[in-house]
Amino acid sequence: MTRILILGGTTEASQLAAALAKRGADAVFSYAGRTNSPIAQPLPTRIGGFGGADGLADYLTCEGIGQVVDATHPFAAQMSMNAVQACFKAGIPLCGFERAPWQAGPGDNWQEVPDLAAAMAALPMAPTKVFLAIGKQNLSQFSRADHHHYLLRLVDDPQLALPLSNTSVVIDRGPFTAPSDKAMLLNHKIEVIVAKNSGGSGARAKIDAARELGVPVIMVNRPKVTSRMVLGNLDQVLAWLDHSTRLGV
Ligand code: 3Y8
């Protein structure tokens, strides 16, 4: 039986972990260690970086990993690029498991931007109530637009001072629901949302609530990751795992 490594941290990774645990597969789940108490997984779990692409290549060899599924978030571009390099170097099959981006539909009021710097530039000039729904790691990119009031939703209570001075902080972890996100937008009188186009169901509640309330969304498109095979649903990934075991590719 081939040993599988799941690069996790998303709803899709948790789905795959549950399916492999049910099969009794020999698999390891990996978190970066970004949050204080990540959701427990039904597989042996490692937490922390590997030490770059070379560190990951060494890990794959030392741990006898035979297949890698990169089920990290579409914005976890560095991890994905490291996985491409490390699996090529170690000669181990790799597939990406990633949900499709959200598409604007009737009633959506989106302005699509290529990155967070463009998102900040797209904010109104006048002081505005902004739901900056990008987590914690990239908040400093908005410190030059400190005249706005920012609603922040973070997974853990921030230990260090935040790089923004006018903030309301909500500590919560997804997946979220449209009714509770609608109530939060109304409660904080939000006038615009900045969101990553994460796709999937866990983060889209705010997008559905924004449509219902007519709140405009500045939607940050995904970073480009080097070309690799990406599958979009659990059945495809399970079939790939079976197939690449048989062919050893
Ligand atoms: C550490 C693991 C599961 C996975 C659940 C998904 C859904 C809920 C929605 C908003 C957007 C945001 C953020 C978000 C969501 C899921 C998924 C998702 C967005 C956990 C988790 C880890 C992280 C890391 C965290 C980042 C942050 C991003 C908050 C666990 C809960 C904004 C992304 O405080 C920090 O440093 C947080 C860092 C990376 C983005 C950022 O740059 O700040 N996710 N989120 C993973 C690890 O250590 O490897 O703690 O249990 C996982 C989930 N968060 O199994 O059910 O699948 O995306 N996560 C975004 O999409 O915009 C919140 O508030 O509306």
Ligand code: NAP
């Ligand atoms: P990133 O910027 O792509 O990666 C930075 C470094 O973090 C990587 O080079 C690696 O360190 C380490 N790392 C990332 N994911 C890892 C994993 N699953 N296991 C072990 N090490 C990992 O990553 P990120 O955007 O900070 O995301 C970190 C984690 O949060 C990932 O699990 C991701 O799926 C999850 N997440 C991210 C977002 C988001 O918006 N970015 C949203 C939801 C969930 P080394 O170089 O030392 O190996």
